[in-house]
Every structure is written in structure tokens, then in C-alpha cells.
Amino acid sequence: xxxxxxxxxxxxxxxxxxxxxxxxxxxxxxxxxxxxxxxxxxxxxxxxxxxxxxxxxxxxxxxxxxxxxxxxxxxxxxxxxxxxxxxxxxxxxxxxxxxxxxxxxxxxxxxxxxxxxxxxxxxxxxxxxxxxxxxxxxxxxxxxxxxxxxxxxxxxxxxxxxxxxxxxxxxxxxxxxxxxxxxxxxxxxxxxxxxxxxxxxxxxxxxxxxxxxxxxxxxxxxxxxxxxxxxxxxxxxxxxxxxxxxxxxxxxxxxxxxxxxxxxxxxxxxxxxxxxxxxxxxxxxxxxxxxxxxxxxxxxxxxxxxxxxxxxxxxxxxxxxxxxxxxxxxxxxxxxxxxxxxxxxxxxxxxxxxxxxxxxxxxxxxxxxxxxxxxxxxxxxxxx
Amino acid sequence: xxxxxxxxxxxxxxxxxxxxxxxxxxxxxxxxxxxxxxxxxxxxxxxxxxxxxxxxxxxxxxxxxxxxxxxxxxxxxxxxxxxxxxxxxxxxxxxxxxxxxxxxxxxxxxxxxxxxxxxxxxxxxxxxxxxxxxxxxxxxxxxxxxxxxxxxxxxxxxxxxxxxxxxxxxxxxxxxxxxxxxxxxxxxxxxxxxxxxxxxxxxxxxxxxxxxxxxxxxxxxxxxxxxxxxxxxxxxxxxxxxxxxxxxxxxxxxxxxxxxxxxxxxxxxxxxxxxxxxxxxxxxxxxxxxxx
Amino acid sequence: xxxxxxxxxxxxxxxxxxxxxxxxxxxxxxxxxxxxxxxxxxxxxxxxxxxxxxxxxxxxxxxxxxxxxxxxxxxxxxxxxxxxxxxxxxxxxxxxxxxxxxxxxxxxxxxxxxxxxxxxxxxxxxxxxxxxxxxxxxxxxxxxxxxxxxxxxxxxxxxxxxxxxxxxxxxxxxxxxxxxxxxxxxxxxxxxxxxxxxxxxxxxxxxxxxxxxxxxxxxxxxxxxxxxxxxxxxxxxxxxxxxxxxxx
Numbered sequence: 033x034x035x036x037x038x039x040x041x042x043x044x045x046x047x048x049x050x051x052x053x054x055x056x057x058x059x060x061x062x063x064x065x066x067x068x069x070x071x072x073x074x075x076x077x078x079x080x081x082x083x084x085x086x087x088x089x090x091x092x093x094x095x096x097x098x099x100x101x102x103x104x105x106x107x108x109x110x111x112x113x114x115x116x117x118x119x120x121x122x123x124x125x126x127x128x129x130x131x132x133x134x135x136x137x138x139x140x141x142x143x144x145x146x147x148x149x150x151x152x153x154x155x156x157x158x159x160x161x162x163x164x165x166x167x168x169x170x171x172x173x174x175x176x177x178x179x180x181x182x183x184x185x186x187x188x189x190x191x192x193x194x195x196x197x198x199x200x201x202x203x204x205x206x207x208x209x210x211x212x213x214x215x216x217x218x219x220x221x222x223x224x225x226x227x228x229x230x231x232x233x234x235x236x237x238x239x240x241x242x243x244x245x246x247x248x249x250x251x252x253x254x255x256x257x258x259x260x261x262x263x264x265x266x267x268x269x270x271x272x273x274x275x276x277x278x279x280x281x282x283x284x285x286x287x288x289x290x291x292x293x294x295x296x297x298x299x300x301x302x303x304x305x306x307x308x309x310x311x312x313x314x315x316x317x318x319x320x321x322x323x324x325x326x327x328x329x330x331x332x333x334x335x336x337x338x339x340x341x342x343x344x345x346x347x348x349x350x351x352x353x354x355x356x357x358x359x360x361x362x363x364x365x366x367x368x369x370x371x372x373x374x375x376x377x378x379x380x381x382x383x384x385x386x387x388x389x390x391x392x393x394x395x396x397x398x399x400x401x402x403x404x405x406x407x408x409x410x411x412x413x414x415x416x
Numbered sequence: 417x418x419x420x421x422x423x424x425x426x427x428x429x430x431x432x433x434x435x436x437x438x439x440x441x442x443x444x445x446x447x448x449x450x451x452x453x454x455x456x457x458x459x460x461x462x463x464x465x466x467x468x469x470x471x472x473x474x475x476x477x478x479x480x481x482x483x484x485x486x487x488x489x490x491x492x493x494x495x496x497x498x499x500x501x502x503x504x505x506x507x508x509x510x511x512x513x514x515x516x517x518x519x520x521x522x523x524x525x526x527x528x529x530x531x532x533x534x535x536x537x538x539x540x541x542x543x544x545x546x547x548x549x550x551x552x553x554x555x556x557x558x559x560x561x562x563x564x565x566x567x568x569x570x571x572x573x574x575x576x577x578x579x580x581x582x583x584x585x586x587x588x589x590x591x592x593x594x595x596x597x598x599x600x601x602x603x604x605x606x607x608x609x610x611x612x613x614x615x616x617x618x619x620x621x622x623x624x625x626x627x628x629x630x631x632x633x634x635x636x637x638x639x640x641x642x643x644x645x646x647x648x649x650x651x652x653x654x655x656x657x658x659x660x661x662x663x664x665x666x667x668x669x670x671x672x673x674x675x676x677x678x679x680x681x682x683x684x685x686x687x688x689x690x691x692x693x694x695x696x697x698x699x700x701x702x703x704x705x706x707x708x
Numbered sequence: 709x710x711x712x713x714x715x716x717x718x719x720x721x722x723x724x725x726x727x728x729x730x731x732x733x734x735x736x737x738x739x740x741x742x743x744x745x746x747x748x749x750x751x752x753x754x755x756x757x758x759x760x761x762x763x764x765x766x767x768x769x770x771x772x773x774x775x776x777x778x779x780x781x782x783x784x785x786x787x788x789x790x791x792x793x794x795x796x797x798x799x800x801x802x803x804x805x806x807x808x809x810x811x812x813x814x815x816x817x818x819x820x821x822x823x824x825x826x827x828x829x830x831x832x833x834x835x836x837x838x839x840x841x842x843x844x845x846x847x848x849x850x851x852x853x854x855x856x857x858x859x860x861x862x863x864x865x866x867x868x869x870x871x872x873x874x875x876x877x878x879x880x881x882x883x884x885x886x887x888x889x890x891x892x893x894x895x896x897x898x899x900x901x902x903x904x905x906x907x908x909x910x911x912x913x914x915x916x917x918x919x920x921x922x923x924x925x926x927x928x929x930x931x932x933x934x935x936x937x938x939x940x941x942x943x944x945x946x947x948x949x950x951x952x953x954x955x956x
Contacts, residue, residue: 126544127482128482129480129481129482129544129545130480130481130545132541132544132545132587132588132589133480133545133582133588133589133590133591134588134589134590134591163816163817163818164816166817166818168818190777190780190781193774193777193778194774194777194778194780194781196774197774197775197777197778197818198778200774200817200818201775201778201818201819201820201821201892202892203818204818204820205820205892205893333883333884334881334883334884334885334886335884365785365788365789366789367785378896379896379897380894380895380896381891381894381895381896381897381900382892382893382894383891383892384889384890384891384900385889385890385891386886386888386889387782387785387786387789387887387888387889387890388785388786388788388789389789389887390789390881390885390886390887391885392886393885393886394886394901394904397889397897397900398897401897418745418746418748457810457811458811459811462810462811469720471719473738473808473810475768475769475810476769477768477769477814496771498766498771498772500740500764500766500806500808501722501740501742501764501804501806502719502721502722502725502738502740502766502806502808503721503722504721505721505722505723505742505745508748509762509764509804509806510764510772550769550770552767552768552769552770554738554766554768554808554810556719556738556740556808557719557720557721558721559720559721
């Protein structure tokens, strides 16, 4: 076995292999050799890509790069690049079948009012409008050639569909976009008010409640133009950056033409006011003895496993790798994803996912949350 | 590609020879259906049907949507069938097979296009809102005669289903929850069912309700969709060996007889279930009164 | 509280099958497993040394959409860990798991599917057992919701789940590993630890020896999920071997 550093292409009939070939032939052993170098070599444990276990790839973001969208962003995490464009389309309330429909028992007459006084009721209306009327429509595509195996004119892969759903689900559960930003209101002129101006009774103002005439539907299209692992973090970051960049034109109901007009003046357009800035961080677990799975039918109890972990601090048997690249993703089963936000310096977890294995438990997750919180600071700098 | 295990030559010969002697593998008459059992789930329109070893679950659901622009007075009605590996290892998940297409074609013609469900009655506000009714068919065990079983199950489901009551009040549609107002039955105009015949031995032996093995040994298929009133609404002799036209005419009479019997059975189980529900509903009401 | 009900091997054609119904959430799932089967060669991701697990989720009254693809991915990852994919006869073959949602409310677009996960996982696992696919351990899953007041609710109904501030679907193996955690909403790590502890109690019975368990929790809740899975299988075995038991 050659160490990765000493490849000698000049010696013709050599039994040694250049590192790149070794990496292809024995990927697992190759990564393992990097992570746990023989003690004699006195080398630090690094990943095959030169990063430390909890180190993310170099990330860059650029907002507003597409001209014909309401908001857009390109996010690059290492060799994974995602482009996101947000396009806003108007949806008239009269075109919504369920708009004029109300459930008998839900006491709040969901629509046409500005919402109750209580913030709870307001929040509920907000959530219901965004979710039930499908005001956010993310669609992710893995473009042809973003990685080997993505051929032209193939139907959307399971990965692309699943990522689309994850993004939508996270948009809903974090309630990132406020429904109020998407509403187009109409305030009927208060004619009676002029007539009854002398009237002492001021109740006439309530007689004409303003009504919602339309909604902006945000079509959020994400294109992964290069896929080298960790598509979700890149896709989500691009969605976030694009939404932060999104400007909606001022729109109003024109009574005379019975239509909605939009202002061309860029100064009148308003930005979305998002709720927080959730940042996603993904991890995967590389196990030293994955090859032992050939034989190992007996899986140790969780307690035994913990005891063993505490007992011998000797050779590390697994590594949690942050922001895995494509090579590492192919070698691991267990993965975790944490989405955090910070409010007044306090970390809030918005999503925590772990599946595909049995080694990550409470303590590891606690560490992952800490790492994700650090990543949040880093991303805040990058997204500006 | 996974597919159904083919019939062995010996099995095929056995089935054909036996039919020549007017005997079927399970001892049935040529025009006898397998035992049919129908039960209902907790929700309205949830039907579990078992025809011999073929077993199907149908769920009917309703939601308010916008009618199609070209038909503002009509509600929507869809039948969706998807064959999964659950019903038979020969079916592949997420792939449309020929069988799926043909069954859904027959169901479409027999139930949907014959206007068994009056779609105009589903309109709430012209051009603005209407009910969309969906029938989802889950084939959980497949042992032949999928078409007829699915047809009976869908028709039973439609008759069993109750949609929430909806009222229009100054331009606003109010949908009452099932607990608040007695839900409404669908408007069924007639009750067509399909009867599938399989022919063997150059059209000399024709049987109804074939099992999977009989289907595999069959040389031709004839599907007749007919209602209890004797009106034929669908007939298909799509492929396979030729059939004598006279036998087709005689089979229409057989089909009518079968449909009458099947519909009678469906009516009976529906009545039993509705009576049971009514009793339960009363018990619930009195319990609620006691609680108060 | 009414416990869940389940039964094994109720279908004829599939290699293994099971039905699972949870009255608290209203969901009923029918699971079927075919395996090991030959998979078509079109799959490029087949690994030479182990079995490929395929999951298909069929919603009760809708066409399968992107949401199903997502939940299929979760189920595949979780179930792959409890299937001995390298056992004899399994490599290069497929284990096809089909799950049909036959009861309960329809899931909306963009739903997290967390409320459905326990029913789906239990139905799939029991069907795997029924199909005699080798498993090194079983799993038990529970769904917990944290309300605005910080109360932890077990098996919240879809309406309660929607109003909850955070929702957690947690799976434990019969050997005590945390197999799956899916948490959504807003919460901090301390809350999650409490949820995890309660989930462990629900799934595995008495509190783990390491932590000094709540007396109130450990004592009352004997009917834990792990035991339920075990009992269902035991009942089925008892019925299957009835002829043998009676002859002794």
C-alpha cells in the first residue's frame, strides 16, 4: 500500500498505485487511512479532501444574479452549486375554489378579515393561507450532467422529488414567509363616511372592511448545476438567499378595470420580511469497520456500545463528517441534518433528523447542534 | 421485469380438459361467481371487498374544487387504480402495466361514462365551486377477475359514501362537518356492473369470474357492462380468439342475471351497515346527552 | 388510551404482509413485502454485496406525489438498517416493501408526514417479519408532540399535531439504539432530551438503567411499543403452530 503522499508515476513497472486509483479501487480503506493514519506517521486525522471532520467546504453566495426573476441567488458549497430563482405570479381570490368556502365549526371566518386580535389566530390564518392555498411552490431539478448518472430527458429522480418536498416542508414548518407579504388588499372607498361626516357615530369605518383580492404565489425553482454531495444544504441556502433577495412589485386592485395593476417603479416594490434565518447543516457518519458488516450479524446492544465507547479510548471507530462530499456520501449510511436559527443569541432548533444507522445518539446530536450553531454564524457572514 | 409466474403446460391442459367436461378447478358452475363478501370501514365510502381470493379496498373521498371551464355545471369524478406489488408480485411499483390501463378503461366506461354518478348534482355554485369525488382502488390480493371486483367495489363505495353537506349563503359556501349536519348521499342514477367472460376451447366453453389460473389459460375475453334494468352500457370483445355472435347475445342475458343478483347482495349489505350506523349514531347522541 | 392493533400475514399473494392501525391518530396501514426478488437490471445503484431495499407508499385517496417519494426515502434508510442485507440469498436481490394507507385523514401537500411515520414503520416491519426477511433487531416508533405550554403529548391526532410547536417521530431498536429521529418545529436541545427520554419509555418500557428514571413513568406504562410488536408476532406464531401445540 502506498501512502497517498508518495505516488511515483515515473517508475514504470511498479506495484504501487497513484492515490487517485487507490481511491477508486478501495474507497473505504482510502478514507479510513486518511482519518486514522498509523501512529508512526505522526499525521493528524484529516478527510481525504483535506478537511477536518467538522469543517464545512468553502461557501459562497451571490444574490440577484438572474434578471428576469423577482429574486435569485447562486450558492456554492465546494463543488456543489445551486441556483435558485423566485418568480411571483398573481392568484386572484376568485380563482381559488376553496376561497369562498368555510368550514362550519371553525369559528374564525378564515378569510376576508384582517384576522383577529390575538396573535395566535393571526398566526393560524397566516399558516392556513400559505399552506392551504399553496402559495409557495418550490421545485428542484438536478440538471443534466450535474453529476455522472444524470442523463438528458430523464424523469425527475427520486432524489430531486424528495428534495423538493423537504424544502417545501421546511418552508412550511419554519413559516419563513409571512402571508401578509403575499396579500394584495383592496380597501373600498368609504363613501358613506363623506355623507355622514357630521354624524357623531364613528362606527361606519367598520362597515367596509378591506378585502384580499389576490395573492402572490412564489414559484421557487432550484437548479442544482453541479452535485458533489450535500445537495440539501446548498439548495436550502439558495432558497433562503433568493427569498431574502425577492422584491414584490406594489400591486393594487383597480376598481374601474376590475383587475389588478402592478407598479413598475422599483422603489415601490417591497422586500419580503422573513421570519428568521434558518440554516441547514448536514452530516454523515463514516464507520471504520463497515467492511465487518460482511460478517457481523450480531449487532451490539446500545448499552454495550456505549460502555465500549467509554472503556477504550483507543482507535476511533467512527467519524461524524460535516458537509459530506459526493465521495464520502457514497461510503456512509448514517446521516444527520440539523436546521438551526438564532434569536437574540439563543440557538433554536427547527429541524433535527437522524437516520440510516444506530451510532448517533444524544451526545453526538448535542455536538452537532453546537457545530450547526457555529455554521449559522459563518453563513450569516456569507449571506450578509 | 417482474411478471406473473406463467402457467405450466400440464396445468393449462388440465384446466382446458376439465372445462371440456364442464368442470372447473374449484367445482363452480360455468356461470357461477365465487363467494362475494363486502364489509365497510369506519368512514363512509370505505369498502373492503373479497371475491374468492381477490381482495380490494376502495376509498371514496370528496373535496370542494373549481369546476372545469367548459363544464361549469358539472362536478368532477375520478376513478384511480394503481396496481402495486402488494396485489401480486408480478406487478411492479410505480409502473403502469397494460392490465392497469385496461381495467381503468373498463371502469371509466362502465361507471363514469354511463353517468352512474350524476355529476351535475355535484355542482355547488355554477363555474365557481363543485364537489370532486375520487374513488381510489387498492388491489391488495389478486386472484383473477379484477375488473368485476373493482366495479362492484366502486359502485358499492359510491352508494355507501356520504359527502358533507354544503350550503350557499350570500355567495359563501359553508361546508358542514359530518358531526354537525347529517351528510348527504350521492345521487346514483343507475347501478351498472361489469361481468367478464372468458372463453376456452375455441369458444365452446365460456365461464364467468375466472380465477387467475383460468385467466391465464383463457383464449379470449368478453366484458359486458349492464345495469339491473337490462341496459347494456359497455361491451368489449377486445382481443383473443373469435366468438360466435349468438353466444355473445346469450351471454348478455347471463350478465343481466348476474348483475341483478350482485346488486341485490350489495343492497342488502348496504342496508345492514346503514342500520348499524343509525343505531350507533343514536347511541352516540344519547351518550352525548347523558354527558351533558 | 386505546392501544394500536396489528395482524400478520393477511394477504395471499405477497410474500409477507401485515396491517397496523393506531386509533389515537386514526391511521391504518397495510404493508406487503416481496423478497428476496430479482430486480430489473435498469437499476444502476445496485450494490453487489447487499440487498436493495425498495419502498413504495400508496396514499389512501390521492395519487402518489413528491411527498411520498420523500417518506419512501426515510423509510428505506431506516428499514435498511434493520435488514441483514448481506445474509445468504439476499445480495443482489431486492426487498420490495409496499405500504398502502387504508385509513385516516389525507395528508396535505407539503406535509411533514411525521404523523404517519409510526404506522408506516410498524406495518413495514411486521410485514418484513411475516415475509421471513432476516432482521437483527426490531424497531419501535413513537410520535410525540410538544404543545405551546410545553406539555408532551403521545400520538397526537393530526389536528393536535398541526397546532403543536414541535413534533418528533423517534424510533428505537429493540437493543436500545436511537434508529431514527425526525423533529420539526421550534424547540431547544433540552426539550428534545425530555422528548427522547419519554420516547424511550414509550418504546422500550421501563426507563433505561443509566438515567434515574421517573417513578411515575416507569411504573404505569407497561404496555410499551416494543412489547406490542413482540406480542403481535408471538400471537401469530401461536396461531401458526396451534396444530403442533395441541398434539403435544
